[in-house]
Amino acid sequence: MIIRIVKMGFLPDQIDAFLENFEQNKEKIRNFEGCSHLKLLRDTHQTNQFFTYSHWESEEHLNNYRNSALFKGVWANTKNKFSQRPEAWSVIEA
Known part of the structure; x- marks a missing residue:
C-alpha cells in the first residue's frame, strides 16, 4: 500500500472555492480504482495550508489516477488557487 500526502497552500480568497471543488470530487476520488482512503486535513495554525492523505x-494505481481525466480536471481547478508550490510524498509504513 502507498500512502500519498500532498501539502498545498492556498490564497486566502481561494480557500472556499478549493473546499467546494474538493467536496464535489472527493467521492469520485475515493471510488477510483485502487483508492481505499482519502482525507483532507487543515493546519491548525496556518489555516491556508491543507493536506490530502490517501491510501492506494x-x-x-496512484499513477493511473494521476494520469486520469478525473485528476486532470480536479488539478486544473486546484493549481490556480495556490499561494505556494505544492509538495507531495509517497510513503509506506515502516
Missing part, C-alpha cells in the same frame, strides 16, 4: 493499493 499500489504505485501503479
